[in-house]
Structures are given as structure tokens and as C-alpha cells.
Amino acid sequence: MIRKFRCSDLKDILEIEKRAFPKSPYNRFTFWYYASAYADNFLVYVHEDKEKGLNKIVGYITFYPSGHIVSIAVHPANRRRGIGTELVREVLKRTKGNASVEVRESNEVAKEFYKHLGFSLRTIIPKYYGDEDALVMIRKGSESSFIL
Numbered sequence: 001m002i003r004k005f006r007c008s009d010l011k012d013i014l015e016i017e018k019r020a021f022p023k024s025p026y027n028r029f030t031f032w033y034y035a036s037a038y039a040d041n042f043l044v045y046v047h048e049d050k051e052k053g054l055n056k057i058v059g060y061i062t063f064y065p066s067g068h069i070v071s072i073a074v075h076p077a078n079r080r081r082g083i084g085t086e087l088v089r090e091v092l093k094r095t096k097g098n099a100s101v102e103v104r105e106s107n108e109v110a111k112e113f114y115k116h117l118g119f120s121l122r123t124i125i126p127k128y129y130g131d132e133d134a135l136v137m138i139r140k141g142s143e144s145s146f147i148l
């Protein structure tokens, strides 16, 4: 199930973040900022274990209203099950299929992931991450005049 972020999700999100980006995880203040400034654009994927009556956050996405993805991560134990795809598709539903994202040049998994979702390379920003270039990848919807 995908729903909007709630304050009680933060603990699970920080855990996912640490595992997904061990070198430079966002901290709680960054997540609070996105939750308050872009409340409609901070979504979480909730795994429901009906037998145990437990709900756990296993993924999240933050994005700007334009469709620019700020961050996405899925807990390592839940990857390759289509959760990331579902999260991005929620964004695409709201932006008529348009989206953009910066990806670390070395992040082969993310590059494959976005290609799979119809993104392609738009440009490269040298040293965007200080130590590394960013690939700017975009996806254009069928009926739009999306400009990055």
C-alpha cells in the first residue's frame, strides 16, 4: 500500500536511508523539511503483515510537484519486488508521465531501474556530488511539453 508520509514513519525511513545511502544518508531534519514543505509529495510504501497485524515501511519517495525525484529508497530485504517501480509510477500518475532525477554515475542499479521505467540520459553535471558526476535522466509523458 502506498500512502502519504506520517511522522510515525520517520524511524523506519531513517533505517532504510542508512542502508541505501551509507556514505551520505539524509538526516531527520531533511526528511522533516520535505514532509512540511512538500507534504503531498512524500510517499511511503507500507508492507502489511495481516497475520501478525504489523505494518512496516519498506520504501519511500520524495519528489517536487514538477516530477523531479529528490530521493527514493527501498529496504534491501524488499528489493526487486516492484516496490520502487510502484513508487515512481505514483509520481508519474500525478505528472502525466513526466519526471526527472539525478543519479550518481557509479549507481548502476539506479541507472538500470530508471531505464526500465522509460527514463533516458539528458545530460551530465560534472562533480555534482563533489566527488562524482551526476547523470540527469528524464522521462517524458506522451502528452506534454515538459522542459527540465
Ligand SMILES: CC(C)(COP(=O)(O)OP(=O)(O)OC[C@H]1O[C@@H](n2cnc3c(N)ncnc32)[C@H](O)[C@@H]1OP(=O)(O)O)[C@@H](O)C(=O)NCCC(=O)NCCS
Binding pocket: 020, 021, 071, 072, 073, 074, 075, 078, 079, 080, 081, 082, 083, 084, 085, 086, 101, 102, 103, 104, 107, 109, 110, 112, 113, 114, 116
Ligand atoms: C533503486 C531502487 C529504489 C530500486 O527499487 P526496487 O524496488 O528494488 O526496484 P524494482 O523491483 O521496482 O525494479 C524494477 C527494475 O529495475 C531494474 N533493477 C532493479 N534492481 C536492479 C539490480 N539490482 N540490478 C539490475 N537491475 C535492477 C530491473 O530492470 C528491475 O526489473 P526486473 O526486476 O523485472 O528485472 C533500490 O535498489 C534502492 O533502494 N537502491 C538504493 C537507493 C538508490 O540508489 N536510490 C536511487 C537514487 S537516484
